[in-house]
Amino acid sequence: MAVTEVRPKPASEDALSVALTQLRAAGRELGLADDLIEYLSRPQRVLSVNFPVKMDDGRLRMFAGYRVQHNFARGPAKGGIRFHPSVTMDEVIALAMWMTWKCAVVDIPYGGAKGGVVVDTKALSLSELERLTRRFATEISLLIGPEKDIPAPDMYTNPQIMAWIMDTYSMHQGYSIPAVVTGKPLEIGGSLGRSAATGRGAVDVLDEYARTKGIRLQGAAAVVQGFGNVGGAAARFLHDLGLKVIGVGDITGALYHEQGLDIPAMLEHRDRYGSIEGYEGGEPISNEELLALPCDVLVPAALENQLTGANADDVKAKIILEGANGPTTPEADEIFRDKGIVVLPDILANAGGVTVSYFEWVQGLERFLWDEEEVNRRLRQKMTRALHEVMEVAEREDVTYRQAAYYLALGRVADAVRIRGIYP
Numbered sequence: 001m002a003v004t005e006v007r008p009k010p011a012s013e014d015a016l017s018v019a020l021t022q023l024r025a026a027g028r029e030l031g032l033a034d035d036l037i038e039y040l041s042r043p044q045r046v047l048s049v050n051f052p053v054k055m056d057d058g059r060l061r062m063f064a065g066y067r068v069q070h071n072f073a074r075g076p077a078k079g080g081i082r083f084h085p086s087v088t089m090d091e092v093i094a095l096a097m098w099m100t101w102k103c104a105v106v107d108i109p110y111g112g113a114k115g116g117v118v119v120d121t122k123a124l125s126l127s128e129l130e131r132l133t134r135r136f137a138t139e140i141s142l143l144i145g146p147e148k149d150i151p152a153p154d155m156y157t158n159p160q161i162m163a164w165i166m167d168t169y170s171m172h173q174g175y176s177i178p179a180v181v182t183g184k185p186l187e188i189g190g191s192l193g194r195s196a197a198t199g200r201g202a203v204d205v206l207d208e209y210a211r212t213k214g215i216r217l218q219g220a221a222a223v224v225q226g227f228g229n230v231g232g233a234a235a236r237f238l239h240d241l242g243l244k245v246i247g248v249g250d251i252t253g254a255l256y257h258e259q260g261l262d263i264p265a266m267l268e269h270r271d272r273y274g275s276i277e278g279y280e281g282g283e284p285i286s287n288e289e290l291l292a293l294p295c296d297v298l299v300p301a302a303l304e305n306q307l308t309g310a311n312a313d314d315v316k317a318k319i320i321l322e323g324a325n326g327p328t329t330p331e332a333d334e335i336f337r338d339k340g341i342v343v344l345p346d347i348l349a350n351a352g353g354v355t356v357s358y359f360e361w362v363q364g365l366e367r368f369l370w371d372e373e374e375v376n377r378r379l380r381q382k383m384t385r386a387l388h389e390v391m392e393v394a395e396r397e398d399v400t401y402r403q404a405a406y407y408l409a410l411g412r413v414a415d416a417v418r419i420r421g422i423y424p
């Protein structure tokens with residue numbers, strides 16, 4: 001199987017430049033004042049921490065991490081924590097900024113935040129991972145709290161890691177505070193439906209978009225890059241909806257099957273072995289080939305900056321459903337617009353995770369759990385309402401769905417800033 005390395009990012013394509021380009025362009029088009037755009041382009045708080053972890057062999061190893069709160073005009077800050085070797089402060093700032101817009105697009109009462117630790121979790125034992133998580137949670141406990149800033153899982157973090165963060169924070173306060181994180185295991189106050197929510201919400205958006213436009217999804221071909229929390233769930237829901245998932249890729253490589261891969265079997269393989277490596281029901285292809293497969297729907301659900309000026313011309317999908325944050329650079333966006341490829345943008349399409357995180361937080365604060373049907377019904381309602389609002393703006397202003405989503409989000413955040421006023 002071909003091995004796909006994490007690609008080094010050219011300076012012009014780092015996540016923060018992409019996020020700032022998107023913000024400034026949308027802000028200007030929307031007629032926001034320059035000083036307001038300047039205000040929104042800066043994170044309100046950036047905490048940078050260096051901390052030691054005792055490794056299993058008794059030695060200390062230093063790790064670097066960040067927690068960024070971009071904006072809380074609309075409510076407490078909300079955003080995931082990423083454990084990945086390529087995490088940088090700028091990347092975390094970009095991701096926090098995207099969270100502000102995402103929460104505003106789906107109209108949940110949160111601002112944006114994000115966190116990250118520079119670490120390759122695959123090189124740690126479980127107890128090292130726990131000590132790293134608990135120490136990082138302690139370092140960022142200056143900022144987090146159920147009314148202040150609520151972390152959640154992101155790349156290479158999961159419900160167990162959220163449980164350790166919740167426990168660490170609770171130990172410091174002396175009582176259990178489940179609402180300090182979302183994406184927790186069910187046993188300690190997690191929400192039914194949370195783990196699949198981002199993939200489910202993305203497919204809800206696609207389904208509703210197709211229904212509105214009279215596009216038949218039954219039998220359509222889909223390709224998914226990334227087979228983790230988001231990509232794996234998206235692939236499953238696409239499969240359940242009757243699409244043929246003809247290509248799937250992860251960090252270990254990619255697989256293709258013209259008639260459609262057996263997604264339930266691949267998910268079982270992933271759950272058992274940790275990746276799609278060694279799964280034999282498809283033809284190995286490279287990551288570049290995966291993104292260029294002729295298909296109806298392409299779901300980038302791995303990392304940012306995967307669709308760039310360098311490969312956008314090769315993309316043959318009709319619809320791009322962004323499961324990852326920032327998978328498409330502004331240059332690629334222009335190419336897609338010119339080619340008539342529809343992009344259902346990240347701040348809309350992958351907002352299902354934070355939406356069910358919001359539901360989990362509400363359930364935690366109310367101490368009242370909803371059944372899964374209710375969670376999924378409310379999720380679909382939020383996602384489809386946001387899609388229709390974005391489509392309406394796009395039609396009215398004759399802009400792409402990304403531009404429309406930004407107009408909607410920036411408008412809502414700008415209104416909150418204006419109404420609250422500037423302190424002092």
Ligand SMILES: NC(=O)c1ccc[n+]([C@@H]2O[C@H](COP(=O)([O-])OP(=O)(O)OC[C@H]3O[C@@H](n4cnc5c(N)ncnc54)[C@H](O)[C@@H]3O)[C@@H](O)[C@H]2O)c1
Pocket residue numbers: 004005006007153154155156157198225226227228229230231249250251252275287301302303304323324325350351353354
């Ligand atoms: N988890 C959520 O609820 C959530 C919500 C919104 C957005 N996102 C975004 O979705 C993306 C994926 O997050 P996740 O939670 O599914 O992470 P994850 O760690 O569960 O999965 C990541 C997947 O991407 C693959 N991958 C990593 N590097 C790759 C590379 N260079 N080429 C190909 N594949 C690669 C991994 O093998 C894995 O299959 C990220 O951009 C994240 O910010 C996640």
